[in-house]
Amino acid sequence: MSLARNTLVQSSLTLGSRILGFARDMALAARFGQGPMMDAFTTALMLPNMFRRLFAEGAFAQAFVPIYGEVRAHEGEEAAAVTASEALSFLLAVVAGFCILLQVVMPWIMPWLLSAYQAQPEVLRVAVTATQLAMPYLACMTVASLLSGVLNTGGRFALSAAVPVFLNLCTLAALLPPMVLPMPQETVLLMVTAAVTISGLIQAGLLWWGVRRLGVRLKIGLPRITPNVRHTLALAVPGALAGGALQINSLVSQYLTGSDEGARSVLYNADRLYQLPLGLVGVAIGLALVPRLTKAFVDGDHEGGQRTLDDGINLAMAFTLPAAVALFVIPFFIIDATVTRGAFTSADAARTADVLRQFAWGVPAFVLAKVLTPPFFARQDTRRPMIFAIASVAVTVVLGSALFFWFRSRGWDGVLGLAVATSTAAWVNVALLGGVLIRENSWRPSPAFLSRLGRVVAASLVMAAVLFVASVEYPLLSRIFLAKEIAVLVVCGVGAGLYGACLLLFRAVTPGELKGVLRREPGGGGVSGLD
Numbered sequence: 001m002s003l004a005r006n007t008l009v010q011s012s013l014t015l016g017s018r019i020l021g022f023a024r025d026m027a028l029a030a031r032f033g034q035g036p037m038m039d040a041f042t043t044a045l046m047l048p049n050m051f052r053r054l055f056a057e058g059a060f061a062q063a064f065v066p067i068y069g070e071v072r073a074h075e076g077e078e079a080a081a082v083t084a085s086e087a088l089s090f091l092l093a094v095v096a097g098f099c100i101l102l103q104v105v106m107p108w109i110m111p112w113l114l115s116a117y118q119a120q121p122e123v124l125r126v127a128v129t130a131t132q133l134a135m136p137y138l139a140c141m142t143v144a145s146l147l148s149g150v151l152n153t154g155g156r157f158a159l160s161a162a163v164p165v166f167l168n169l170c171t172l173a174a175l176l177p178p179m180v181l182p183m184p185q186e187t188v189l190l191m192v193t194a195a196v197t198i199s200g201l202i203q204a205g206l207l208w209w210g211v212r213r214l215g216v217r218l219k220i221g222l223p224r225i226t227p228n229v230r231h232t233l234a235l236a237v238p239g240a241l242a243g244g245a246l247q248i249n250s251l252v253s254q255y256l257t258g259s260d261e262g263a264r265s266v267l268y269n270a271d272r273l274y275q276l277p278l279g280l281v282g283v284a285i286g287l288a289l290v291p292r293l294t295k296a297f298v299d300g301d302h303e304g305g306q307r308t309l310d311d312g313i314n315l316a317m318a319f320t321l322p323a324a325v326a327l328f329v330i331p332f333f334i335i336d337a338t339v340t341r342g343a344f345t346s347a348d349a350a351r352t353a354d355v356l357r358q359f360a361w362g363v364p365a366f367v368l369a370k371v372l373t374p375p376f377f378a379r380q381d382t383r384r385p386m387i388f389a390i391a392s393v394a395v396t397v398v399l400g401s402a403l404f405f406w407f408r409s410r411g412w413d414g415v416l417g418l419a420v421a422t423s424t425a426a427w428v429n430v431a432l433l434g435g436v437l438i439r440e441n442s443w444r445p446s447p448a449f450l451s452r453l454g455r456v457v458a459a460s461l462v463m464a465a466v467l468f469v470a471s472v473e474y475p476l477l478s479r480i481f482l483a484k485e486i487a488v489l490v491v492c493g494v495g496a497g498l499y500g501a502c503l504l505l506f507r508a509v510t511p512g513e514l515k516g517v518l519r520r521e522p523g524g525g526g527v528s529g530l531d
Contacts (some may be wrong), residue, residue, distance in 0.1 A: 020168035033343025042268040044130035048137040087232040093223035095142040130193040140200025147207035159210040163203040170199035238386035253418040274359040277323040310449040321460040328360035329467040337488035362423025372433040388432040395425040459502035
């Protein structure tokens with residue numbers, strides 16, 4: 001149960017960050033609605049957000065941990081620090097150069113990214129400036145990603161899970177002055193995007209402090225392509241692409257929506273909700289699995305590796321399935337009750353809810369991909385997961401483009417087609433990852449695993465029935481509880497309570513296992529300090 005306990009620690013810290021992120025998005029929606037300034041904001045954050053999710057939220061760290069851990073185990077702490085320092089110096093130089101290049105060419109790129117506003121040069125101008133202000137965040141995330149890998153190898157997960165909260169704190173702080181003083185929308189947008197870069201500097205600085213407190217002395221020097229750098233890049237960069245297939249698919253979808261006014265804002269708002277289970281569950285379990293699976297692989301403990309993966313998948317689905325059910329059954333209830341205010345209307349909520357429902361059935365696959373890649377990473381096999389990720393991106397591009405334009409030709413919302421394609425691509429990725437693990441006998445679902453998974457599904461279906469009734473009676477519930485915000489909290493609370501009760505009733509989880517989640521692993525580290 002130590003896997004569950006470490007996941008709980010990581011997820012709890014991530015939840016705090018996501019709650020603040022949701023508050024930030026509510027403030028942004030109220031300020032900008034789903035108009036030109038919101039589209040400019042989402043475009044400015046498109047690349048920084050993708051890099052944050054690829055790197056800061058675990059994909060790069062998952063791939064780097066086995067490399068750093070192997071050097072540390074065989075050559076000692078000093079050699080591992082040299083490896084990390086050389087990799088950091090090279091990656092930082094490359095990404096910093098990439099950021100500067102993008103800042104220079106952005107005036108020529110933006111008309112392609114926001115083609116819906118080519119007749120509105122003032123929108124393109126502010127979008128260019130906002131993107132240039134946010135771009136240094138990429139370099140900050142390069143530093144943060146590698147430092148997180150060092151901390152995770154040392155058994156310290158809490159700090160790397162906690163620092164993303166500063167992105168939301170800084171952007172919320174930038175939104176406070178406009179609430180008191182009247183300011184143009186363009187000025188507010190530039191303040192928020194500048195705050196993104198400031199938050200990146202804070203995150204990188206705190207992680208650097210955490211690594212030094214761990215006793216690891218890293219140095220940033222002149223970039224050199226050493227054998228250590230080549231080995232790190234050969235494994236970690238494909239690993240980041242493999243672990244971040246969903247983020248690349250999201251980037252493709254955002255590019256395709258550039259010709260549809262307001263569509264990028266719809267994707268952004270839906271993205272914030274369907275990515276929540278991924279950040280809370282998938283990333284946390286994935287990061288906790290890599291050290292355990294690496295140890296099992298090195299020790300030749302095949303049975304232990306299988307048991308660890310069984311536990312990881314069951315734990316992931318126990319948290320993910322009810323979230324996916326809620327997003328599928330009551331998307332309008334959730335969005336209208338929490339986001340609709342100011343410039344964001346009920347019509348905007350209805351459009352976003354339709355898109356969110358199509359992402360919802362892909363949520364289990366988004367999380368499973370994060371759980372099924374660690375067995376490959378533990379064996380330093382990042383090539384095949386990268387190939388599978390490229391295949392899923394191809395599905396998104398081909399199917400997404402076809403559905404996007406076909407839906408629009410029929411008078412429907414083209415963004416729905418992109419959501420369908422993204423979810424389909426995620427299940428293709430899971431099928432490829434799982435199929436290889438089963439074929440190579442790296443993992444075989446045990447009867448106990450299948451039985452417990454079936455009971456989790458049954459508990460989720462009971463919750464789905466209750467949520468469906470609540471969605472039909474949404475107007476009545478809003479009147480009974482005096483406000484729609486209170487109604488959605490009550491309904492979600494009742495649904496979660498019922499789901500938990502069904503888990504116990506169906507024996508998908510036992511009281512003893514719940515106690516084990518809170519019990520410290522023998523010989524394990526605590527959660528105080530940096531842990």
